[in-house]
Amino acid sequence: MAIVRSRSTRYRVWASHAGLIAFLGIALFPLMMVISISFRAGNFATGSLLPEQPTLEHWALALGFNYSLPDGTVVEPPFPVLLWLWNSIKVATISSVLILLLSTTSAYAFARLRFAGKTTLLKSMLIFQMFPPVLSLVAIYALFDQLGQYVDWLGINSHGALIVASLGGMALHIWTIKGYFDTLDRSLEEAAIIDGATTWQAFLYILLPLSVPILAVVFILAFITTITEYPMASVLLLDVDQLTLAVGAQQYLYEQNYLWGDFAAAAVLSGFPITLVFLYCQRWLVGGLTAGGVKG
C-alpha cells in the first residue's frame, strides 16, 4: 500500500483527526455536562462547563448525608440512592451466580452429551429469547402474584421474584459457553472417563477448570444485564426501599419534583463503577451479543 500513497493523503489524515475530535466533542458533551452539573449549586442553576463555584451539596445528598445550605436550612437526601445501588448489586450478584451455574451445566449437555431433541431445544431457546419480556409483563405479574401466596420470598415486591424472573434469559449465555466448550479438545475428558470418572466428574474436574475465562465473562455479562434491567423490576417492585437503581433513578426527574443537580450526582456516583466494568469487558460483550448470529 505504501507504494501508492497519493499527496492528498496527509490532508485526509488531518481532516479525519479533526472530524473525530469534533465528533467526540459532541458525543461526550452530555457526559461532561452531567459531571459538571453534579458540582453546581441548586437544582435549576445554569452555567458554563466548569462550575464557577463548585459545591459538594449534591454529592453529600447522593451519599446519604444531610447538607446545610449557607442560609442555615438543612436539606435531607431525597432518595436512598445507596440503598438502591445496594439492591441492584444484591439482585444482580445472586442472579448472575444462579445464571452462571445453570447455564454452565446446560451448555455442557449441549456441547458434549447426546440426547433427544438437542438441536431443536437449542434453536428454539434462541428464538424465544428474542421475545421481549415487557410484552408478557401481565402474565409475569400474575405468575409471581400466585407464587407469592405459597412462597413469601417469591411474591410481588420481593427481590426473590426479580432474581428468579431473570433466570428466563439464559439462552445467550448458554450459547456463549457452549461455543467455548466446542473449542476445547474433548480427549481429556474421554481419558478421564476411560479411567473410571463419571460424566459429572469429567465435567467438574476437567472441563470447568479449563473454562474459567469464559465463565468470568458470562458472569460479568449477566451482572450488567441484570443491573440495567428495567421493565420487570418496574412491575415487580413497589416500595421505595425495595427499588433497584434502574427503576428508582427516574424519580429524580418528575415534572413536579425536578431534582436535576441531585440526579447528576447520583448518576455519576452509581454509573461510574458500572461504566468502568463495562469498558473493561466490552470486547467479550460484542462476541457474546453476536454469538450464534454469524458464522462466516
Add this chain to the structure above:
Amino acid sequence: MSSYALRNFAAGKGTLNVKIGFKLAAGLALALAGFYLVVALYAQQQLAFALLALVVVSSAGYVYLSRRAYAHRYAYPAVAGMGVFVIFPLLYTVGIGFTNYSASNLLDLERVQAYHLSQTYQSDSGRFPFRLYDEGGRYRLLLDGPDGTLETAPFDFDGSDRLVLEPDTGVTSGEPLAMRDIIKLRKPLSGLRLQLPDGDELSLSGLREFAARLPVYSLQDDGSLIDNRNGERLTIDQDAGFYQRADGEHVPPGFVVGIGWDNYLKVVTDPSIRGPFLEIFVWTLVFAGGTVVFTLMLGLVLASLLQWELMRGKALYRTLLILPYAVPAFISILVFKGLFNQNFGEINLVLQGLFGLSPDWFSDPAMARTMILVVNTWLGYPYMMLLCMGLLQSIPQDLYEASAMDGAGPLDNLFKITLPLIIKPLTPLLIACFAFNFNNFVLITLLTGGSPDIIGASTPAGTTDLLVSYTYRIAFQDSGQNFGLAAAIATMIFLLVGGLSLLKMRLGKMEV
C-alpha cells in the same frame, strides 16, 4: 488431576447406598411439595398455573429419576427456567388476549358472586332506638327492641367492630350521653356492627337508631341473583362478563369471560383505537428502521476511520467512542431527558445562544421524535462501530491495494469493496438490531413516557409511543388497565418478532 478425581470417586463408593437413599427421600419430599402446589392451585380455579406446576413437577421427576434421561439433567434447569419465565408468560398472554380481563373485569364468576352476596343494605323494618353510656372511658350501648331492652358488653372503639347484643341485665346506671357527644362519636359508631341474638346484623341509621342490615341479593339455582330490595332479577351476561338488571344495566364488578376475537376486532374497527394504533405502528417502524440506518452509517464511518492504518491513537479514540455504550442506558437516557428540558436544559441553552432557537422537545410531536432518534443514535452507534470493526478486519488488505493501483478513491472502495463484502454477515445482526429497537421500551418510557398524547384516543396513547410502550400503558397505566386488549396487541407483536427471528436465523445460517 484424574488421579485426584479417581480417589474422590473411590471414597464415594462406600457411602453409595446411604447417598442413594438420601437422594430418593429428598426427591420424594420435593415431588410431594410440588404436587401439593398443583392441587392447591387447581382447587383455587387457577387452571393455567396448576397445569404449569404439573408440567414442571412431573418433567423434573422424570428427568431426575429416570436413568434414560441422564443427559437431560444438565440441561433441565435452564430449559425449565426458560419455560416458566419466557414461554409460559408468552402463552398466558396470548390466552388473555381472548378475554375481557381488565380493571373492571378482574375476578372470576364465583368471586364476583361472593362479592355481590356479601353486600348488605339497611332495611326499614326493625329499627332500634339506642342510648350510649360512658363507663369510665369505655362505652356501652342499650337498644330498645320489640322484645325488651338489649345491651352490649362494654367496649372501646378499637377496631373490633362486631358486638353481640344480649338481654339487658340492668347493670347500667346514670345518664346516657347527650346528642352532642354522640355527634362527636358518629364516625366510630357508624363503623359498628351489632349482632342480634337471632343472628341478624344492625348498623347505625341516623343519630338515634340502629337498623337491621340485610343481604342485598339472594342466589337462585341458575346462578342469577334476586335483588331483595325490589324483587328484581339480575341475570348473568356471559358475553360482557357482568350481572345485568332487567333494563340491561351492568352491575359492577364484572368477571372474566372469553370474548373470542373481540379485542383484535376492536384494534381493526374501533376508530379511537385503530387510528392511534396505526400511527404508533408506523412510527415504530420508522423509529426502528431509522435507528438502524443512522447507527450503521455513523458506525461504519467511524469504524473505517479507526481501521485506517495511517491513523494514530486508535486505542484512545476507540475507548472514548465506546463510552456512550458503556454508561448504563437507564442513566444516560435520564441525562438526556434533563439536557433536553425545554426550560432549563443545557441543550436549549446552547441552541439559544448560538442560533436563537429553543425547540419544544417534549410537547411538539415532530421535535420529540427527532430528539428520540438523536438520543438513540447516540446510544447505538458504538455497538455498530464495534461490529463493523470486527467485520472490516476480515476483509483482505490486497483488495484495497489492487483498487489503489487502479486509481480508486475512498468512496469507490466503500461502495465497491467494503459494503458488498460486509453486508451479508451484517444483515442478520441488522435484523436483530431492528427487532431490539422495535421493542425499545426503556428508551421511550424513561425519555418521554410516550408524550405528547395523541388526541382522540380512547386508550393511553402518545405520539412517541412504540407498540411495546403503548401495550404497557394500556395494561398498567391508571386510566387503562385493559389487560385483554394489551395482550391482543402483544400477541401481534409476538408474531412479528417471531417472523423477524426466523428470518434472522435463515440469513445467519446458524450452525448447532
